Amino acid sequence: xxxxxxxxxxxxxxxxxxxxxxxxxxxxxxxxxxxxxxxxxxxxxxxxxxxxxxxxxxxxxxxxxxxxxxxxxxxxxxxxxxxxxxxxxxxxxxxxxxxxxxxxxxxxxxxx
Numbered sequence: 001x002x003x004x005x006x007x008x009x010x011x012x013x014x015x016x017x018x019x020x021x022x023x024x025x026x027x028x029x030x031x032x033x034x035x036x037x038x039x040x041x042x043x044x045x046x047x048x049x050x051x052x053x054x055x056x057x058x059x060x061x062x063x064x065x066x067x068x069x070x071x072x073x074x075x076x077x078x079x080x081x082x083x084x085x086x087x088x089x090x091x092x093x094x095x096x097x098x099x100x101x102x103x104x105x106x107x108x109x110x111x112x
Contacts, residue, residue: 020070020086024056051076069093073109081109 007017050058056076064071069087076082084106087093093100095107 016067018067020065022060022072022084024076026056049078064093071095083107083109 011017059075059077061073061075062070063073063083068089068091069085071083071085071093074082074084083095084104085093085095085100085102086104087101088103090101090103096109
Protein backbone atom coordinates (compact mmCIF):
# COMPACT_ATOMS: atom_id res chain seq x y z
CA UNK A 1 0.00 0.00 0.00
CA UNK A 2 1.20 3.49 -0.79
CA UNK A 3 0.04 6.53 1.15
CA UNK A 4 0.98 10.11 0.39
CA UNK A 5 -0.08 12.95 2.65
CA UNK A 6 1.23 16.41 1.86
CA UNK A 7 0.86 19.41 4.10
CA UNK A 8 2.91 22.57 4.50
CA UNK A 9 2.62 25.24 7.14
CA UNK A 10 3.06 25.97 10.80
CA UNK A 11 0.55 24.21 13.06
CA UNK A 12 -0.98 26.14 15.91
CA UNK A 13 -2.47 24.93 19.18
CA UNK A 14 -6.04 23.72 18.70
CA UNK A 15 -5.77 23.68 14.90
CA UNK A 16 -7.96 21.04 13.25
CA UNK A 17 -6.63 19.15 10.22
CA UNK A 18 -8.53 16.69 8.04
CA UNK A 19 -7.13 14.05 5.68
CA UNK A 20 -9.44 11.91 3.56
CA UNK A 21 -8.38 8.37 2.63
CA UNK A 22 -10.09 5.84 0.39
CA UNK A 23 -9.32 2.15 0.80
CA UNK A 24 -10.43 -0.20 -1.97
CA UNK A 25 -9.90 -3.91 -1.31
CA UNK A 26 -8.82 -5.81 -4.41
CA UNK A 27 -6.97 -8.94 -5.37
CA UNK A 28 -3.26 -8.48 -5.98
CA UNK A 29 -2.32 -8.20 -9.65
CA UNK A 30 0.80 -9.50 -11.31
CA UNK A 31 2.12 -8.26 -14.60
CA UNK A 32 1.90 -10.75 -17.46
CA UNK A 33 5.23 -12.38 -18.21
CA UNK A 34 6.09 -11.16 -21.68
CA UNK A 35 9.86 -11.56 -21.51
CA UNK A 36 12.56 -12.44 -19.03
CA UNK A 37 14.82 -9.86 -20.67
CA UNK A 38 13.40 -6.35 -20.16
CA UNK A 39 15.99 -4.78 -22.50
CA UNK A 40 14.64 -6.55 -25.61
CA UNK A 41 12.27 -3.76 -26.63
CA UNK A 42 9.19 -5.30 -25.12
CA UNK A 43 6.05 -4.31 -27.04
CA UNK A 44 3.34 -6.30 -25.24
CA UNK A 45 1.66 -4.68 -22.25
CA UNK A 46 2.67 -6.13 -18.90
CA UNK A 47 -0.70 -5.24 -17.34
CA UNK A 48 -4.17 -5.98 -18.71
CA UNK A 49 -5.31 -2.37 -18.22
CA UNK A 50 -4.48 0.91 -16.51
CA UNK A 51 -6.64 0.09 -13.47
CA UNK A 52 -4.64 -3.05 -12.72
CA UNK A 53 -1.35 -1.21 -13.25
CA UNK A 54 -2.34 1.43 -10.66
CA UNK A 55 -4.27 -0.83 -8.23
CA UNK A 56 -7.44 1.01 -9.34
CA UNK A 57 -6.15 4.47 -8.39
CA UNK A 58 -6.50 5.59 -12.03
CA UNK A 59 -10.27 5.08 -11.68
CA UNK A 60 -10.60 7.62 -8.84
CA UNK A 61 -11.35 11.26 -9.71
CA UNK A 62 -11.44 13.95 -7.03
CA UNK A 63 -14.34 16.32 -7.77
CA UNK A 64 -14.13 18.34 -4.54
CA UNK A 65 -11.79 17.99 -1.58
CA UNK A 66 -11.53 20.55 1.19
CA UNK A 67 -11.88 20.71 4.97
CA UNK A 68 -15.69 20.73 4.78
CA UNK A 69 -16.42 18.09 2.14
CA UNK A 70 -14.95 15.47 -0.17
CA UNK A 71 -16.66 14.26 -3.33
CA UNK A 72 -15.10 11.43 -5.35
CA UNK A 73 -16.07 9.80 -8.63
CA UNK A 74 -15.06 6.14 -8.88
CA UNK A 75 -14.82 3.98 -11.97
CA UNK A 76 -13.17 0.93 -10.48
CA UNK A 77 -14.77 -1.41 -13.04
CA UNK A 78 -15.21 -0.60 -16.72
CA UNK A 79 -18.43 1.39 -17.30
CA UNK A 80 -19.49 1.32 -13.63
CA UNK A 81 -19.34 4.86 -12.20
CA UNK A 82 -20.04 5.53 -8.53
CA UNK A 83 -20.01 8.71 -6.47
CA UNK A 84 -19.14 8.90 -2.77
CA UNK A 85 -19.08 11.91 -0.49
CA UNK A 86 -18.04 12.88 3.02
CA UNK A 87 -19.78 15.99 4.27
CA UNK A 88 -19.52 16.06 8.09
CA UNK A 89 -20.89 19.62 8.42
CA UNK A 90 -23.97 18.80 6.32
CA UNK A 91 -23.33 21.61 3.85
CA UNK A 92 -25.21 21.68 0.55
CA UNK A 93 -23.57 19.74 -2.28
CA UNK A 94 -24.82 20.10 -5.86
CA UNK A 95 -24.73 16.59 -7.35
CA UNK A 96 -26.34 15.64 -10.67
CA UNK A 97 -29.01 18.33 -10.34
CA UNK A 98 -29.79 17.44 -6.71
CA UNK A 99 -28.91 19.25 -3.50
CA UNK A 100 -27.44 16.81 -0.98
CA UNK A 101 -26.86 17.66 2.69
CA UNK A 102 -26.24 14.22 4.18
CA UNK A 103 -22.98 13.78 6.14
CA UNK A 104 -21.86 10.91 3.89
CA UNK A 105 -23.27 8.92 1.03
CA UNK A 106 -23.00 6.72 -2.01
CA UNK A 107 -24.71 6.96 -5.37
CA UNK A 108 -24.39 4.74 -8.40
CA UNK A 109 -24.13 7.11 -11.35
CA UNK A 110 -26.65 6.81 -14.15
CA UNK A 111 -25.26 5.25 -17.31
CA UNK A 112 -25.23 7.58 -20.32
